[in-house]
Amino acid sequence: MATLLSLPLGSVCGNRFTAPIRELTLATEAMRVTNLRQSVPVRSDDQIGHLSAVFNHISTDLPTAYQELDESRARLGKQATMLEELSAETD
Numbered sequence: 001m002a003t004l005l006s007l008p009l010g011s012v013c014g015n016r017f018t019a020p021i022r023e024l025t026l027a028t029e030a031m032r033v034t035n036l037r038q039s040v041p042v043r044s045d046d047q048i049g050h051l052s053a054v055f056n057h058i059s060t061d062l063p064t065a066y067q068e069l070d071e072s073r074a075r076l077g078k079q080a081t082m083l084e085e086l087s088a089e090t091d
Helices: 002-033 047-090
Strands: none
Touching: 002 047
C-alpha cells in the first residue's frame, strides 16, 4: 500500500522540482539558437525561483547590451577610418 501511494507522490514532487529546470533549459537553448528574449515563470522563492528571476533579468538586458556593443563597434570603426585618413595625409 505504501508503495502504491509513494509512486504518485514521488511523481508529483519530482515534477515540481524538474519542471522549472526543464523550462530554464529550453529557454536557454532557445536563446542560444534563435532569440535572446526568453522568459520563464518564477514559481517560488527558493533557489530555482531566484535562478528563474535572474535568467529573466539577463534575458531582458542582453539585447540592449548587444545593441550597445554594435554601436560601440561602429564608432570604433569610424574612428579607425579617421585615423587612417589622418595618417595618410601626414605621409
